[in-house]
Amino acid sequence: MNAIDLRSELERLHEVSFAWARHCCRNRDNEAEELLQDVYIRVLDGRAQFDGRSSVKTWLFGVIRVTAREFARRRWLRLLLLERWHRREIDDEPTPDPERLLHRSERNERLRAAVAKLPRRQHEVLHLVFYQDLTVAESAQMLGISLGSARTHFERGKQRLREYLEGGDLL
Amino acid sequence: MTNDPDLREHFASLRREDAARTPGFTQVLQRARHASTRITGMLAAAACLMIAVAAVTVMRLVHDRAPAARHAAPWLADWRAPTDFLLNTPGRELLHTVPQFGDRSANGPSLPPELNNITPARRAGTENQT
Numbered sequence: 001m002n003a004i005d006l007r008s009e010l011e012r013l014h015e016v017s018f019a020w021a022r023h024c025c026r027n028r029d030n031e032a033e034e035l036l037q038d039v040y041i042r043v044l045d046g047r048a049q050f051d052g053r054s055s056v057k058t059w060l061f062g063v064i065r066v067t068a069r070e071f072a073r074r075r076w077l078r079l080l081l082l083e084r085w086h087r088r089e090i091d092d093e094p095t096p097d098p099e100r101l102l103h104r105s106e107r108n109e110r111l112r113a114a115v116a117k118l119p120r121r122q123h124e125v126l127h128l129v130f131y132q133d134l135t136v137a138e139s140a141q142m143l144g145i146s147l148g149s150a151r152t153h154f155e156r157g158k159q160r161l162r163e164y165l166e167g168g169d170l171l
Numbered sequence: 172m173t174n175d176p177d178l179r180e181h182f183a184s185l186r187r188e189d190a191a192r193t194p195g196f197t198q199v200l201q202r203a204r205h206a207s208t209r210i211t212g213m214l215a216a217a218a219c220l221m222i223a224v225a226a227v228t229v230m231r232l233v234h235d236r237a238p239a240a241r242h243a244a245p246w247l248a249d250w251r252a253p254t255d256f257l258l259n260t261p262g263r264e265l266l267h268t269v270p271q272f273g274d275r276s277a278n279g280p281s282l283p284p285e286l287n288n289i290t291p292a293r294r295a296g297t298e299n300q301t
Contacts, residue, residue, distance in 0.1 A: 008280050014196040019189050033194060037203035076225035129173070158175060165181070 001049050007042060016132055020061050023127050024100035027112060031071070039067050058134070058142045065142070114164035122157030125150055 003088045010017070021039070022032035039060075042048040048063045051055060073124070128139040140150035 010200075011196045014199070015190055015193050018193045018199075019186065022189070029192065033199060033202070034206075036199055037206055040200055040203045041207050105184070105188070107181070108188050111181050111185055126178075127227075130178055131186055158178060161178065 006050070008041060009061070013057055013060055014056070017060060017064060019131060020127070021064050021068065023124075023131070024065055025071075026116065031032060034087055035068055035071055036147075036148050038071070042067065054141060055138070061132070061142050062126070075162065110165065114161055117164060118152075118157055118160055121145070121149075122160065125153045126157045126161065129154060162171045 017039075018032060018036055021036045022029060025031040025035055039048070042063065043050075043060070050059050054062075055057075115126065118126070124143060125136070125139050128134045128142065129136060134142070135148055136150050136154050139154075140147045143150065145153075
């Protein structure tokens with residue numbers, strides 16, 4: 001796959017990639033964008049190479065997930081280097097639009113809170129299946145776990161999520 | 172997988188909401204390029220700074236050591252061995268003085284006054300003539 005194809009694939013998958021990046025960063029938009037920037041640079045510079053063993057989407061999600069873990073490990077170092085401060089000084093980060101924030105429905109907030117309360121594997125599988133429309137098998141491949149294990153996480157996650165949503169004690 | 176329409180509907184609603192606040196691809200890519208360039212610049216600047224600090228440190232060390240060396244040189248020159256006195260052998264002063272030859276005032280009768288200003292060669296010639 002050449003650079004032009006890769007770029008067009010990234011563009012095609014941008015919205016779902018951002019959603020997955022946001023999920024990996026626990027719904028922090030700024031971090032998700034930073035993460036995605038790093039992923040795009042890695043992919044376009046050839047540091048992350050697509051080997052054709054899975055779909056581009058599964059592969060890209062894997063790169064995002066691995067990079068998110070590295071980000072979490074490096075966070076303290078980056079704070080130490082004042083990169084964050086530097087970035088804040090230079091970047092014209094768009095501040096969240098208050099009007100748009102108001103439009104977030106209560107139901108969606110409840111769902112976010114419920115998903116966040118689930119164990120990591122469970123909310124990862126649920127996000128990949130319900131939000132990203134991957135199959136459980138694809139999710140298992142992406143997360144590097146067996147299909148049986150993914151199914152177990154999926155079923156338990158669904159059960160817990162329903163309990164949380166019906167309980168109504170999330171917010 | 173299609174048995175959960177309630178959950179699928181929940182997530183679809185969430186996805187629609189998230190789509191509205193997703194930054195554009197071009198925007199993210201431009202920022203990525205900008206950030207990459209900036210990080211490279213920061214690394215280069217950090218490397219230059221480290222080299223400069225190392226150079227200054229080395230220069231300061233060299234500079235601080237030089238006066239010490241200057242002070243140490245005279246001290247070494249002044250040093251005397253504890254056994255130095257053994258070299259002061261009897262009669263050693265003879266080696267430091269120049270012997271006087273032809274001083275007759277000390278050893279014999281003095282020359283007549285007319286020969287005092289004459290060189291030894293001429294004096295020898297004068298004596299042979301007489």
